[in-house]
Amino acid sequence: MQKLLEEIVAVLPEVQVVGDCDKIIKDITADSREVREGSLFICLKGAHVDGHKYLEQAAASGAGAALVEDVPEVCPDGLTLLKVADTRLGMEVIAPFFYDYPSKTMRMIGVTGTNGKTTTTNIVRAILRKAGFKVGLIGTINIMIEDEAIVAHNTTPDVV
Numbered sequence: 001m002q003k004l005l006e007e008i009v010a011v012l013p014e015v016q017v018v019g020d021c022d023k024i025i026k027d028i029t030a031d032s033r034e035v036r037e038g039s040l041f042i043c044l045k046g047a048h049v050d051g052h053k054y055l056e057q058a059a060a061s062g063a064g065a066a067l068v069e070d071v072p073e074v075c076p077d078g079l080t081l082l083k084v085a086d087t088r089l090g091m092e093v094i095a096p097f098f099y100d101y102p103s104k105t106m107r108m109i110g111v112t113g114t115n116g117k118t119t120t121t122n123i124v125r126a127i128l129r130k131a132g133f134k135v136g137l138i139g140t141i142n143i144m145i146e147d148e149a150i151v152a153h154n155t156t157p158d159v160v
Contacts, residue, residue, distance in 0.1 A: 002026045003098055005065055005080060008040065011097045012082060012090055018071055019080030023064040028098050028160055030091065037062035040082075040098075042091050042160070045069065051087075055079065067091065095159040 006021040026038035032054035035041050041058035043051035043066055052070055059066075059076030067082045067090050075081055084090040096103065109124060111117045118139055125144065128135045137144040142152050 001099060008094055009082060011093055012084060014085065016083040017080065018075060018083065021080060023080060025064060028094060030158060030160060032057050035061040035063045039063045041066040042087055043068045044087055067094065092159050
């Protein structure tokens with residue numbers, strides 16, 4: 001999956017660009033440890049950590065661009081900054097666009113309530129798999145993609 005940076009800029013409302021948009025973006029991430037050549041690094045402000053502190057690290061790891069709320073006095077060499085009012089809202093626009101709006105081709109089922117969600121989702125998953133469907137499951141215990149289990153770090157993963 002890849003997109004031209006100028007295509008990404010075009011879908012972001014009220015974005016200010018600092019740098020060159022003539023780049024290919026091959027990946028998007030909000031985790032500076034996952035940045036690779038051609039990544040778009042999303043600087044999220046959290047309760048304890050501000051992603052803006054990792055701009056230099058992201059640039060050194062090959063990021064081509066970064067989505068920011070704050071523009072630093074000195075921009076890391078080669079890094080294009082996309083300044084928006086809220087990087088979380090920007091991420092919610094960029095991620096579906098970058099991945100060609102995957103929810104448009106998937107059926108989704110949501111399970112809510114106080115008790116029994118994990119049991120219910122696992123029963124529904126088993127029934128659908130037995131019926132021959134490809135199934136993914138996002139829950140509080142883990143994330144399942146067919147037979148692959150991924151540890152869930154948050155009860156609700158971010159949009160990327």
